[in-house]
Amino acid sequence: MRQSMTGFASHSGDHGDLRWIWELRGVNGKGLELRLRLPDRIEGLEPLVRSAAGKRLARGNVQVSLRLSGAAEEGASxxxxxxxxxxxxxxxxxxxxxxxxxxxxxxxxxxxxxALRGVMASGQFSVDSTELRKALLTGFEAALDAFVEMRCREGAALHAVLSAQLDEIEGLIRDAAQAVEARRDEQAERLRAQLARVMDAADSADPVRVAQELALIAVKSDVTEELDRLSAHVDAAHDLLASEGPVGRKLDFLMQEFNREANTLCSKSGASALTQIGLTLKTVIDQMREQVQNVE
Incomplete structure (x- = not known):
């Protein structure tokens, strides 16, 4: 199931006369960065927490904190x-x-x-540290379950938004193709005028250079490849959203390709209607890229 990188969860419990509460907060990030705030006196807890989180999370900046209270804790410093x-x-x-x-x-x-670190020393808990560590790890797993569940809910909402944006981009590509067809006669007339100017100078020009100029005129006005690549990018994005596992980085890279094709479309449009479609396309792509930043 698709996950967002943002989320929050907490889980509390007790062990003997010691009460505890786990909290997890996540925001987006390029990779997985775990920031743990755990009591120093519980030996072996940190690697277990990192291992458990690493098995469930692939990306995001996640802050994990554990707060202890109760007689065992109050007498431990x-x-x-x-x-x-x-x-x-x-x-x-x-x-x-x-x-x-x-x-x-x-x-x-x-x-x-x-309140500064190092001023207060930790004493010994009045409870067995092995059993306490086991209870705290069980509590962390429960908090992690809730955290992943929230990220999945956020991910489902993101999936719906991204799918709708891809549908909008598909519609704009169809509009662009129709605009290209509508401007065909106007474009043909413009090419004939440009060709006439080139041919007027053909007697004194290098034939190779003339051929190059003619090819350049045709390339500058043809947006077929851009529209085809945009359609291919839409298909690729749909496939990524339907796939399993983290896809955020791949989607982010794909958004760069979307933007590149939209920029080229605008620069080669040669018609106000097509330019307007290209600008709208860039706006939707930019909005989609903002959403992609939160996808795991």
Whole structure:
């Protein structure tokens, strides 16, 4: 099932007198980037979380956080004298450096310093760490299930939007083909005039150069290849949306090809009606590309 890269999920539970809550938040990204905020004192939890997430997610910037509370957690921290000394030394150096530059800093409060990493040391849980880790991992799997489910719902909505945009592009391609047919007589007259100008100078011109100029005139006014390639890109996009697994990067590359053909169509149109269709086509392609950025 198609997935979006955006989503949110949380799952809470308890183990003994310890309460916990998992939260997952995701936004789009080029690859899979997991940012974990886990308590340091639970050994072996991080690699298990990364492994579980890596099996279910392929792309996106995903922030995973675990919050613990309860008697076991509340009694698990104490002041780390060594860590506090390092933090205070760092604050003193920062304040001294700021003073040398004429900068005045507000004094730090005890509450602010206590909240800094390394000031409080972790003690031991009153519960078995192996069983706790197992319970937390089970909770994470449940949160991950909810997260993937939300991404799938978002992905289904994206699929519908992208399919509708592809249908609109198909309609514009048909309109462009009709506009090309409507301008055929006008185009033929223009080519005859251009050909006459070339032939007027043919007596003194290099025959090879004359042939090149005639070929160039024909190529500059023909948009058949552009329309054919646009139709092929529409088919390719439909196939990608119908396929299994992550397709976001392939769709993003395909959107670049869509845009290239639309630009060429506009530059070669030679008629206001065809130019207008080309501009509308570029607008729809741009809107579609924005949606594609969220596809896993």
């Amino acid at each position: 104490e002041l780390d004298e060594t860590g506090m000394a390092r933090v205070l030394d760092a604050i003193a150096r920062i304040e001294a450096a700021a003073g040398r530059r004429g900068l005045a800093l507000e004094p730090s409060t005890a509450a602010q310093i206590v």
